[in-house]
Amino acid sequence: MPSLLDELIEALRCLPGVGPRSAQRMAYYLMQRERAGASRLARALVRALEGLHHCERCNTFTEGGVCERCASGRRDATQLCVVETPADLNMMEQTHAYNGLYYAIMGRISPLEGVGPRELNLERLLARACDGVVSEVILATNFTNEGEATAHYLGELLRLRGLKVSRIARGLPVGGELEHTDIGTIAQALIERRPLEGA
Amino acid sequence: MGAIRSRVEGQESFVLQLHPFRETSLVAEVFSRTHGRLALVARGARRPHSALRGLLMEFRPLALSWFGAGEVKTLARAEWMGGHAPLAGRGLLFGYYLNELLLRLMPREAPHPELFDHYAHALDELARSGAAEGALRRFELRMLRSLGWGLTLDREALTEEAVRPRCEYAFVIERGVVPLAGAGAGAAAVSGEALLAMAREDFSDPRTLSEGKALMRQVLGHYLGERPLNTRRVFMELSEL
Numbered sequence: 001m002p003s004l005l006d007e008l009i010e011a012l013r014c015l016p017g018v019g020p021r022s023a024q025r026m027a028y029y030l031m032q033r034e035r036a037g038a039s040r041l042a043r044a045l046v047r048a049l050e051g052l053h054h055c056e057r058c059n060t061f062t063e064g065g066v067c068e069r070c071a072s073g074r075r076d077a078t079q080l081c082v083v084e085t086p087a088d089l090n091m092m093e094q095t096h097a098y099n100g101l102y103y104a105i106m107g108r109i110s111p112l113e114g115v116g117p118r119e120l121n122l123e124r125l126l127a128r129a130c131d132g133v134v135s136e137v138i139l140a141t142n143f144t145n146e147g148e149a150t151a152h153y154l155g156e157l158l159r160l161r162g163l164k165v166s167r168i169a170r171g172l173p174v175g176g177e178l179e180h181t182d183i184g185t186i187a188q189a190l191i192e193r194r195p196l197e198g199a
Numbered sequence: 200m201g202a203i204r205s206r207v208e209g210q211e212s213f214v215l216q217l218h219p220f221r222e223t224s225l226v227a228e229v230f231s232r233t234h235g236r237l238a239l240v241a242r243g244a245r246r247p248h249s250a251l252r253g254l255l256m257e258f259r260p261l262a263l264s265w266f267g268a269g270e271v272k273t274l275a276r277a278e279w280m281g282g283h284a285p286l287a288g289r290g291l292l293f294g295y296y297l298n299e300l301l302l303r304l305m306p307r308e309a310p311h312p313e314l315f316d317h318y319a320h321a322l323d324e325l326a327r328s329g330a331a332e333g334a335l336r337r338f339e340l341r342m343l344r345s346l347g348w349g350l351t352l353d354r355e356a357l358t359e360e361a362v363r364p365r366c367e368y369a370f371v372i373e374r375g376v377v378p379l380a381g382a383g384a385g386a387a388a389v390s391g392e393a394l395l396a397m398a399r400e401d402f403s404d405p406r407t408l409s410e411g412k413a414l415m416r417q418v419l420g421h422y423l424g425e426r427p428l429n430t431r432r433v434f435m436e437l438s439e440l
């Protein structure tokens with residue numbers, strides 16, 4: 001039978017990027033120097049596990065059935081922005097350039113890892129987008145190969161269901177200078193160049 | 200004598216797969232033209248302002264430099280090579296399929312320069328043309344040949360007789376093409392015409408494409424063993440939505 005210490009170290013390894021050595025360091029730290037913090041962490045984890053659920057509308061975490069943002073009547077319910085993670089959603093919010101609603105997939109299609117529509121529950125997103133109110137879906141998945149693949153398939157599936165679909169644009173960063181931009185970004189910006197609107 | 204720190208400079212390579220490693224790093228499974236498949240640690244590649252972030256991506260040719268003598272080497276530098284159109288849409292899924300085949304079938308650290316060229320060519324075909332499935336089948340045939348499992352499709356296995364376009368055949372693993380009548384129960388039929396087209400790597404005829412797909416699936420299944428391909432399952436599920 002593993003000791004309590006071994007069990008704690010093993011449990012900490014479920015955190016992303018935490019290997020056996022850092023897990024051991026964390027365990028000693030929590031038991032030796034931060035027992036109050038450890039106990040708070042344990043209680044918070046138990047309560048979060050019991051009380052947090054996916055919002056029925058946007059799939060991020062909430063304590064009720066529907067989160068505050070989705071329940072607010074002040075957002076434009078005809079626009080739905082699809083992001084990979086709640087962290088991405090927060091970035092979009094910080095732009096103050098968007099007043100529609102969101103859906104967080106909680107991941108992306110990862111063909112090599114075997115993460116596909118079933119693992120991501122994409123049926124749920126399709127049902128959400130087809131609520132009869134949404135008219136435009138904005139795909140804001142990452143510009144990685146996996147994010148692009150996800151956007152491509154979602155785009156096809158949503159268009160088939162009669163929705164207008166758009167993809168956030170990519171290119172040079174705001175204030176960006178060619179000389180200091182990575183080559184891949186410049187190459188893509190060249191491929192996706194657009195005609196200059198004449199006066 | 201000190202440790203031998205062999206350093207390799209600027210090798211044309213593709214990233215096949217990326218795994219997160221520790222808090223801020225990545226392990227890249229790489230296919231290099233001169234060194235074959237190898238694993239490289241990219242230190243700090245997941246830090247927000249890492250020069251490697253956004254550069255280490257699948258399906259784009261990179262000039263990679265690395266050092267180290269162990270099984271996992273350390274990436275020293277990566278440079279964009281360009282010259283390849285990026286994969287998009289369904290082509291991305293097909294690209295991942297090629298990567299999974301290589302990850303499952305190509306052993307580490309055995310150079311396969313001709314297979315590397317076939318791979319680069321297949322990516323190019325996927326990026327440029329709509330005839331994507333033909334590109335997949337061509338790559339599968341060439342990959343098997345490069346790995347020493349080449350198929351003879353234009354001659355019968357025992358008699359060495361030329362395959363005739365109007366006859367029906369079956370393919371028997373590790374033997375080859377046999378007349379359908381002598382293949383035993385359950386053998387999938389393949390037309391002589393499709394076999395001859397496949398031998399020429401010509402997949403322009405839809406019939407060659409569908410019969411070729413079944414045949415390649417049978418052959419690859421033999422080498423891949425029990426474990427199914429993740430990319431194939433994800434692709435099937437996506438087309439069922």
Ligand SMILES: [Zn+2]
Pocket residue numbers: 055056057058059060066067068069070071
């Ligand atoms: Zn919500």
